[in-house]
Amino acid sequence: MFTEAKREGLANVLPPTTMLELTTLTVFIGYLVYLRYYADQRTKAEKEADDMREGIDLYESRRYVESLTYFNRLIEARSQSGVAFLYRARCYRALGDPEAALADLERGKSYDDTVADLHLETGQIRTEQHNYPAAFLDFDKAIFYSHGAAAEPYRWRGLARQQLQQTAEAKQDLARAEAIDQTPKPVKTDGQPGKKMFVDRLLVRNALLTVLVSLLLLFVIKHSPVIHWPYLVAAASAAGIGFLEPRRGWSLAIVQVITLWGGYQLLVTTESSTQREVEAFSLYGSMGLTFIGSFVGSILQRAMA
Numbered sequence: 001m002f003t004e005a006k007r008e009g010l011a012n013v014l015p016p017t018t019m020l021e022l023t024t025l026t027v028f029i030g031y032l033v034y035l036r037y038y039a040d041q042r043t044k045a046e047k048e049a050d051d052m053r054e055g056i057d058l059y060e061s062r063r064y065v066e067s068l069t070y071f072n073r074l075i076e077a078r079s080q081s082g083v084a085f086l087y088r089a090r091c092y093r094a095l096g097d098p099e100a101a102l103a104d105l106e107r108g109k110s111y112d113d114t115v116a117d118l119h120l121e122t123g124q125i126r127t128e129q130h131n132y133p134a135a136f137l138d139f140d141k142a143i144f145y146s147h148g149a150a151a152e153p154y155r156w157r158g159l160a161r162q163q164l165q166q167t168a169e170a171k172q173d174l175a176r177a178e179a180i181d182q183t184p185k186p187v188k189t190d191g192q193p194g195k196k197m198f199v200d201r202l203l204v205r206n207a208l209l210t211v212l213v214s215l216l217l218l219f220v221i222k223h224s225p226v227i228h229w230p231y232l233v234a235a236a237s238a239a240g241i242g243f244l245e246p247r248r249g250w251s252l253a254i255v256q257v258i259t260l261w262g263g264y265q266l267l268v269t270t271e272s273s274t275q276r277e278v279e280a281f282s283l284y285g286s287m288g289l290t291f292i293g294s295f296v297g298s299i300l301q302r303a304m305a
Contacts (some may be wrong), residue, residue: 067091089108143157203248203251221279238290239294
């Protein structure tokens with residue numbers, strides 16, 4: 001009896017709807033943590049390059065001595081950065097010290113062998129040294145790690161193949177480089193090459209579709225006598241959000257949650273307390289599934305890409 005009394009007391013303190021609200025809030029906070037630490041889909045090299053933009057800008061402005069000084073200091077503080085060694089090698093090469101550049105490139109590869117430019121830069125130096133077989137292998141790796149999406153590795157491999165008397169293959173590589181060069185590049189925004197606007201026509205279209213699906217889900221929440229159907233629709237729609245927008249799906253998930261909560265408060269009225277409890281379970285559970293499902297959907301979409 002004492003146990004039952006305690007349970008009833010806890011139930012009065014935390015009714016089912018409150019528990020659902022707390023659960024949904026917990027899921028939402030977890031989703032924010034995911035966005036902060038895991039949703040950034042830049043590669044390790046891209047993150048490092050953004051962190052050392054000052055030194056890269058110095059190099060690109062041909063202020064090689066100042067850039068070299070910057071990367072010397074950076075390497076002392078962060079000695080395991082492949083990108084730092086890449087740009088220090090480029091400074092050495094620009095200042096006429098290819099051997100020091102090669103040494104840095106090899107050290108950079110030992111920390112992050114997946115940086116395509118480390119292999120491309122190495123191959124270019126070996127080409128200047130007329131070591132075409134080794135250069136060919138470097139360009140081959142540059143193509144592999146750039147996923148065949150960059151023109152320069154194909155162009156340089158084509159030139160190396162010309163020196164190796166691989167005429168037909170050289171023509172194919174040079175043609176591939178030309179085709180990539182002619183492919184339209186993403187529109188430049190904010191002065192950053194290739195950086196796409198966050199809000200574009202596709203995102204707006206998907207947001208409108210998300211609102212329509214959310215209204216359908218509200219209809220299911222209102223008319224379903226059990227929670228299973230709303231949960232099924234919520235999970236399916238959330239997974240669809242992840243597939244539609246694997247990088248920006250979190251914003252669509254927020255749109256769906258706001259539409260669900262706001263629409264329920266404005267449009268849905270229920271006289272029966274029992275039905276109101278079922279609707280509350282369906283509503284808050286669907287909101288939680290929206291965050292979880294969109295995350296899972298984005299992971300699956302990227303895995304299938």
